[in-house]
Amino acid sequence: MLNLSLAQVNGVNTFVAELTGLDTLWALKKRIDLPVKDIIQIEVPAPEAQEWFHTGLRVGTHLPGVISKGTWFTSQGKVFYFLSSSAASGETIGLTLNKETEDIPFIKVVLEVPAGSTxxxxxxxxxxxQQEQAKDVDTKDAAAE
Structure with a gap:
């Protein structure tokens, strides 16, 4: 199962994807924290969710048309997928990340949105x-002057 949330982590607005149960085994990952300031593009639905053959070396589980969960090493960088056959319904989100940020291990994260949300x-x-974080930064900058 995948739980999504937005939280403050070390004073930074952060998108959190937390895996539970067997999904931690399939994806070989328990949690991904992505500072929202480092998300440079959001795609709904994620185009990669419609493709069932993801190329590259992978650490995780991939059965075409059934499951893609884990980290793929591509020529552009690491991509994390969390998709199952129900992802074809379109309730997916693709997050492209700032490659310049050293703390971010992925260039893209593609997730199936859990039931109960879109x-x-x-x-x-x-x-x-992201807007809230930017406003906070502007306020701090103005106070420093």
Missing amino acids: AAEWKARIEAS
């Missing part, structure tokens, strides 16, 4: 968090 809702929430 990809459009998550896109709106992330964008609102």
Whole structure:
């Protein structure tokens, strides 16, 4: 199972994807923290979710048309997928990340949005968090002057 949330981590607005149960085994990962300031593009639905053959060396599980969960090493960098056959319904989100940030291990994260929420809702929430973070930075900069 995948749980998504937005949280403050070390004073930074952060998108958190937390894996539980057998999914930690399939993906070989328990949690991904992505500072929202480092998310440079949000795609809904994620185009990669429609492709069932992901190329590159992988650490995780891939059965075409059934499951893609884990880290793929591509020529552009590392991509994390968390998709199952129900991802074809379109409730997926693709997050492209700033490659210049050393703390971010991935260039892209592609997730199936958990039941009970939509990809459009998550896109709106992330964008609102980005705006809030930018406003906080502007306020701190103005106070420093």
